[in-house]
Amino acid sequence: MLPRQKLTLTLLLALSLLIPLTGNLQVAEAAQQSSQIDAVLVVDDSNSMNKSDRNKISNEAMKMFIDMLSAKGDKVGVVAYTDRIQREKALLEIQSASDKDDLKQFIDGLDRGSYTDIAVGVKEAVKVLQNGADPSHEPMIVLLADGNNDFNKASGRTQQQSDQELNQALAEAKKDGVPVYTIGLNADGKLNKAALGEIAQKTGGKSFVTDTADDLPQILSEIFASHLKLKIVPIQSITANGSYQDVTVNVPNASVLEANISIMSAKPVEAKLYDPSGKEVSIPSSDVLVSKSKTYSLIKLLKPDQGDWKLKVKGVAKDKIDINLVFNYDMELAMDQIPAKTYSKGDKIDINSYLISNGNKIQNTSLYxxxxxxxxxxDLDTGKTTETKLGNTGNHFSGTFEIPDKHAYEIKVRAEEKSFYRETTPVKISAKPGGASTGAGTAASANDLDKKPFPTLAVILGVIGLAVVLAALYFLLRMWKKANQGFVGQIVIEIRDENTGEKTYPQYKKLAAFKGKFNLHQLLQLAPELRETEKIIFTPGANDRIVLKNTSPSTIEKSGRAIDATKGLELKGGDRLTIPLIGVDKTIFLEYLV
Structure with a gap:
């Protein structure tokens, strides 16, 4: 095998060959903005909600939000708070329907506790996103609460202290580009609407109020629409007659990734679906997902064909049925770069803007x-905003901006149709004496998207491939050694039954008998009811430590906070963990002793 020095030199060579390409790669990356969401759902789980949310509308709202997420790729976490973190689920990437089901089961299992402190929940949600969000995703927080605090007098906590922490968390959210959307729950009429409105306003979110689950589809549709620059398309409101009634669902173009059809009715509804060719499509099927609750039905079409789909809806006679539609598109709007220089009053700047998808210009003229x-x-000096209509050439938008005065300006292009809108990244230009444009490079140049790949790509890939092979040989040996590495120390296990509150006596499990890796289910003597713990894996670490990796639906908590252990969590002697199980009402407590 090659010595480490030779391997290092080979990798450095590959990296040095990649350096000339980085300028072009940055342009492509700037043009690819994601339509994926990283969301944290924050819910007031205090006893006061028994009055302001007696029907657990908050649970229904969170479950419907999860159902509206993309079938794959979005990430969502849950924070339930009182005056402390009651339960928490770290950001989970949605990869299947079962992931959504796990999240909804977690929500159904939430119990309420005493006291309330909004700052605790919002502050934790911001931390969850800071620690686990994907930089290429669109982050957001959805807060469901009545807006009122109720402090434990014994703690000495004051409203001023809470407000200070809340404002700090909101400032961090705004800095990180995280809007907070609030849903005020007002069943008892004691909603603090002003407090929730201020939270949303400070972060660029929106605030909503409801005292009934009937409002949820509209509220959640508006949150999705606002966050992903979409528009709600009302389809139809009908009064059921006991027979199937036809509703037309128009898919406007081939760029639709998902079509979310929400059906709200106080009583059960049956539905049939026909594609634009008139062929009946099974609900559910590989391209049609359905989610139902006691308050809503959601039909999700994946990459639907363009054209008029027919939805047949059958409800209980005289029952009102509301149907709304929200599309999800994988496209952004880019603007040609504006030269970085000092401009003068009266100068004219050519503006060209294009729709892009996956870094490429969309050539579909029907979309335009x-x-x-x-x-x-x-005008950054006066605060005045003006809009100038751009021409539609069929495959891009064009026009001219004439600088009206010796001021600094921020310009962007906004393009829209009935189901969505998009905006380019704002660009700053200056016509002040001695001033210079500062934002010329902040918008992706659509012209750059047409450039051909670097001609030596094949050579680079060959060098990288060689480096990968050599690295693989090196790491295979390391993996073989690791697979036969032993453990030291022991793990202390206690299990608490959440129904009775009883806790088992501590069990001391010595680790010397294991080699390479073992799972928590083995330590628990393979008890069938605790089978979900088989996805909690331990491997040896350096310096008498062990590494825990969690791919189970359960949350790993350390010092009262949820920890993302999907990529591995190193444990040293004395570390303690709490693992609330999802499948059964039990909590496992672990302590690693060396």
Missing amino acids: QDMNAVLVAK
Whole structure:
């Protein structure tokens, strides 16, 4: 095998060959903005909610939110708080319907406790996103509460202290580009609407109020629409007659990733679906997902064909049925770069803007057909904003911006049609004496997207491939050694029954008999009811430590906080962990002793 020095030199060579390409790669990355969401659902889980949310509308809202997420790729976490963190689930990437079911089961298992402190929940949600969000995703927080605090007098906590912590958390959220959307629950009429409105306003989110689950589809649709620059498309409101009634669902173009059809009715509803060719499509099927609750039905079409789909809806006679539609698109809007220089009053700047998907310009002229675009210019000296209509050439938008005064400006393009809108990254330009443009490079140049790949790509890939092979040989030996590495110390295990509150006596499990790796289920003597713990794996670490990796639906908690252990958590002597199980009402307590 090659010595480490030779392997290092080979990898450095591969990296040095990649350096000339980085300028072009940055342009491509700037043009690819994700339509994926990283969301944390924050719910007031205090006893006061028994009055302001007696029907657990908050649970229904969170479950419907999860159902509206993309079938794959979005990440969502849950924070339930009182005056402390009651339960928490770290960000989970949705990969299947079972992932959504696990999250909804977690929500159904939430219990309420005493006291309330909104700052605790919001502060934790911000930390969850800071520790686990994907930088390429769109982060957001959805807060469900009545807006009121109720402090434990014995703790000495004051409203001023809570407000200070809340404002700090909101400032961090705004800095990180995380809007907080609030849903005020008002069953008892004691909602603090102003407090929730201020939370949303400070972070660029929106605030909503409801005292009934009937409002949830509209509220959640608006949250999704606002966050992903989409528009709600009302389909139809019908009064059921006991027979199937036809509803037309128009998919406007081939760029739709998902179509979310929400059906709200006080009583059960049956539905049939027909594609644009008239063929009946099974509900559910590989391309049609369905989620049902006591308050809603959600039908999700994956990459639906363009055209008029027919939805047949059958409800109980005289029952009102509301149907709304929200599309999800994988596209962004880019603007040609504006030269970085000092401009003068009266100078004209050519504006060209394009729709892009996966870093490439969209050539579908039918998509542009029903779109309108404007150039939005904000005078940074006066605060005045003006809009100038741009021309639609069929495959891009174009126009001219004439600088009206010796001021600094921020300009962007906004394009929209009936189901969505998109905006380019704002660009700053200056016409002040001695000033210079500062934002010329913040928008992706659509012209750069047409550049051909670097001609030596094959050579680079060959060098990288060689480096990968050599690295693989090196790491295979390391893996073989690791697979036969032993453990030291012992793990102390206690199990608490959450129904009775009883806890088992401590069990001391010595680790010397294990080699390479073992799972927690083995330590628990393979008890069938605790089978979900077989996905909690331990491997040896350096310096008498062990590494825990969690791929189970359970949350790993350390010092009262949820820890993301999907990539591995190193434990040293004396570390203690808490693992609330999902499948059974039991909590496992672990302590690693060396």
